[in-house]
Amino acid sequence: MDEGYKDHPFEEIVKAVEAKIKQGVDCFQKFTCENCGSRQTIDEPNVFYTEGICEECKHTTSMLKRGCNYMAIFSITPEGKEAVASAIKEITQGEIKDKEDKPDEDIPH
Numbered sequence: 001m002d003e004g005y006k007d008h009p010f011e012e013i014v015k016a017v018e019a020k021i022k023q024g025v026d027c028f029q030k031f032t033c034e035n036c037g038s039r040q041t042i043d044e045p046n047v048f049y050t051e052g053i054c055e056e057c058k059h060t061t062s063m064l065k066r067g068c069n070y071m072a073i074f075s076i077t078p079e080g081k082e083a084v085a086s087a088i089k090e091i092t093q094g095e096i097k098d099k100e101d102k103p104d105e106d107i108p109h
Contacts, residue, residue, distance in 0.1 A: 005032045005039050007067035014048055017070055021046050024077055031068040035059035041071065 007030075017027045026045040033040060033054035040052055040061075050064050 005030075005069070007032055007063075007069050009067050010048075010050065010063050013068055013070055017046075017048060020072055024075070024080065026073040026075065028071045028073070029063075029068055030071055031061055031063050031066065033057060033059055034061045034066050045073070 013029075020027050027048075028045055029042040029048045029052070031040050031042075031052050032038070033052075033056065036054060036057040036059065038054055038056040040054055042049060042052060048063075048068070048070075051060050051062055052068075053060050
């Protein structure tokens with residue numbers, strides 16, 4: 001049964017996913033079975049197939065014809081963690097410096 005899932009043209013999804021993968025995001029292809037309407041997710045990240053087999057009814061759906069979508073899993077790499085920590089450090093040092101320049105009555109409690 002189709003629960004109003006949003007599938008989009010295959011080429012558009014692949015283009016969007018390529019940009020996400022370059023950013024370090026893991027993307028999993030999703031599609032709606034054209035036979036039974038069951039929502040399916042391919043369990044291999046960052047690989048997008050032109051066809052998918054439904055785990056419910058075993059029907060093969062063409063994602064070139066039907067379209068598909070994706071689920072993005074954001075994770076932080078060691079480099080990303082370092083960049084976030086550095087940004088937080090810069091921000092907090094700036095806030096601490098700003099607070100030192102102000103009298104206590106100007107600081108909300």
